[in-house]
Amino acid sequence: MKNLAIIIFVLSLQLYNAQNVYLTKVEKTNDNTDKFLYRKDETLSDQIYLGEIEVQGFSKDDAAVFSLVYKKAKEIGANTFELKPFENIDGTAQAFNAANYKIALYYTPREKLITKDGMMYIFASSEKAQKINVNQRDYILQPRSFIKIKIVPGEIYTVSTKKLLGSTIKVQPKDNNDNMYFQVSSLKVKSDTSGNGGLNLKSGDVIGLEKSYAEFLSMIYKDNTL
Template identity: 75%
Template sequence: MKNIAIIFSVLCMQLWNAQNVYLTKVEKTNDNTDKFFYKKEETIADAVYLGEVEVQGFSKDDALTFSLVYKKAKEIGANTFQLKPFENVDGTPQAFNASNYKVALYYTPKEKLSVQHGEMYIFASSEKDQKISINRKDYIISPRSFLKLKVIPGEIYTVSTKKLLGSTVKIQPKATDDNVYFQISSLKVKPDNLGVGGLNLKSGDIIGLEKSYAEFLSVIYKESKP
């Protein structure tokens, strides 16, 4: 009975983490070699709607989810995206559900994309609250959420995880710099694979994120007000 319970538990975990990404609608295709995949701004009027991707099932591996969405988007030449909420019977948008959502895909000419600057995004990636310090001011970021802070060009910003063996980074943005994106990883303890015994401890790392992935996280995570 104990073995059956364990097997059932494993199967439930697999079903919980099962995820599929489908290209559910194709209106047009666009032939381009753009590698980026940015969030579409509401004010952009020249974006061409190409189709939709639907994500079914929840996964903790957001990087994998993004790569699957990105691959589907590039099949039809999309370089920008926008979250498309499901609607209630009365036409109002439903609250975001990380287990099932749609992403509208667009092609936007490069010259219509404006540089986004003056902000710093910090994403939490663990299942627990993350405590960080920015210029000696403490913040707590809940799981699957992010902070968005205004930055002043020329000013130095020190971001620290305030943990044993944690990371600290310093940035000094210029007026023309793009937004900066970081992710705070959780505590990781794993067996040593080098044959010398013990554990490899990795705590509170601060990881720089590429803009396309960061903007994807900004639509599936919840913004935490400082």
């Protein structure tokens, strides 16, 4: 009986963490070789709607989920995306549910992609709160959340996890025409060498993120910027 209980417990955990990603609607397809997958700019009106993805089931492995979303998006030639909230009976948008959500896919011509406004994004891990320090200011990052800090060109930014054996990084942006993305994590993250828009820059507890993955996290994590 004890072994049976253990088996049932393990299977329950697997079901809880199981996540499926489906391409549920294809309006049209587009031929392009773009490797990136960025968030859709809401101010643009000439982006081409291609279809929808639905994510079902919760997973703590956001990198694996993004990999599945990326592959489905590229099947129809998408290079931009946005969250498509489920609606209540009265037509209002439901609150985001990490265990079930829809993503609308688009193609945006490269010349229409707008550079960002120079922010540093710092994401927490998916599982626990983490304390960090940025230029002598302390922050508490709650699980599945992020903060944004305005970048000043030429200024040096020191990001530390404030642990005995934690990481400290220093960055100095040259301009404010784009964003910088980091995640604080106690897990080792392997580099993606496939060239298909994955993870990356280094292992440790302060990790530089590739833009496509970071913009996906910015959609499914909560913005706790003060």
